[in-house]
Amino acid sequence: MGSDDWLAFKREEFKRWMEDERRRTGLSRAVAAYTSAKANALSRLPELEEIRREVRKIKERSIQQMDELVKITMDSVREVKGEAYLARDAEEAREIVSDLTGHGKLVVKSKSLTGDEVGINEALEERGNKVYETDLGEFIIQLRKEKPTHIINPSVHVPREEVAKTFSELLGRPVSQEIPALVGIARDYLREKFCNADVGITGANVVSAKTGTIFIVENEGNARFVSNAPPKHICLTGIEKIVPTLSDAFMLLQVLPPYATGVFMSAYVSMITGPSKTADIEKTIVYGAHGPKELHLVLLDNGRRRMAEDDVFREALYCIRCGGCMYECPVYRVIGGSFGNNYFGGIGLIWSAFTTGDEKVAAAVDACTKCGRCKEVCPLEIDTPRMVERLKQRLVKRGFVQPKHYEIMESILHNGNPFGEDERAGRSRG
């Protein structure tokens, strides 16, 4: 079986999370706020039941024709004078985005899980670019040099007291611990970055193939700045985000906010179809009026096609990334961001395994109880426990077996029980 390194680092990480009162406090506050907001939203949106079933069908259809939709999307984006690229893996994505960005540039970014997946910030910084995360949660953890711990609320583990500490270090003066004041600090600090940035990088929540439209859903308004203020907008997103039409995208948009944050609709949905343009002077089209002159859509495979080819794992591609299952997971509530790698919770185990490799996530897989609660609360009813069991089988074949599980298996085969006990008594009448 070789070295147990894959196991040791996770054991340590779990322990740190369990013992960290600060992080546990932040997480439990967030869980309480999320669950009550979502319950309220869902009780007032009974029509969502039908819509979420329809979205499941849309995703099933879209993944079925994923390759075709990639082609259509790229053609559509080019037709409206944007550029489109298909990156096979993380390295290709880093190269494309880095080449588009150049050296020594000021880059503002809105939250992008796909960006984290390929390690975009590190790649850009290596080329001497200065990268600012502008989503408040991402900004906080970027300053703290930590890793995100939730896909919707990356700094969910950082309570207000700690945010105040981080901001006072940034500004070199004491700051209030009041949450509105902390939000104000980020607003003031980042405003100037938005206006001076050379490049804005975003992800996407949905892409409609037929029109080449990128949808970005957010509450803060930072993604609007990022995708609008700099002269160049680069959108990096996974190929599974594409749906055939605008109508399909709108269906998905109705499900995402209530399940993600317990609101009917997010404050902002940006729909971007090509770069900014005007024809107001003599009907002559000029690109880059008030918005970016250049729009680049980078579509990422990085394991997604392999997922689509598998009858079981394909379901992971239906995930709309609301992140609800994480807050609802009893294990995530205790070990938070250590339960996964670049994606978290049960479905995050599958995503991490396919996008960054089995070894990174092998030990965390054994923290999943396969209890099925995530499937129960998922708007698309994704059968995550089934996928995790299947992933575990693959990991076992590759030698990622917990020593204790191996012992249990040996004992079952030899003793008929998992405890290593010798039971010799014969069959007995009750």
Next chain:
Amino acid sequence: MPDSILYWKGCMSRLRTKSISDSTMELFRRMGVEFATLGGNEGCCGSVLLRTGQLEAAKKTAESTVDRISSAGFKEVVTACPGCFRTMASEYPAIAGQVPFRVRHISQFLIERSPTIKGRFRSMDVKACYHDPCHLGRHMGVYEEPRDLIRMVPGVELVEMKDNRSKALCCSSGGGVRSAYPELSREVARTVAGGQVPAGVKLLVTACPFCNYNFKDACSGQIRVMDLPELLLAAWRG
């Protein structure tokens, strides 16, 4: 023999939470249920192997278990372990081929006999909570039978955990988590019991030997934990 049911203890109550299997058998005797066990030859259902990805060993174990039960001629299997129940009833057909016997959870078996057990209980006078085991509830859809049985005991005021039935929170003793990360498993059980049990509840009723073991271990001194057959036997009159 084929006329009697097979009471399948499951490894946990056979060897760790023996009070659950002892209580189950005593309850059967008092009810006049004709039953047999496989004693020391019972072996393993293979659930834990399935959950830990050891598919080949699981198949082998399941096949041999089907063979042991069917060659002894049993047509009816009753178990108080939801892990065994789910594995045998819903997963064996895919991994062990044909299953020539019926498998039920004890709560389903007992509820069928409610006319013979109703009115046989003394009053307990306790505020209690029922914890839905994942294998029994979400995976097999059995939610009401254990509750109906608990309500048959006079004086037991049954209240619900904050999240219950299909939304119940896993105690995390299953799925191979407790053997891989015992501390994590205890911590989850502590968090679940601490955050989900309403004030004033003195008794947590489980219907799974694994949940029972984990909650007892994690919440010792904080709340009394009893498994369903233990509760029913304790309340049985005469």
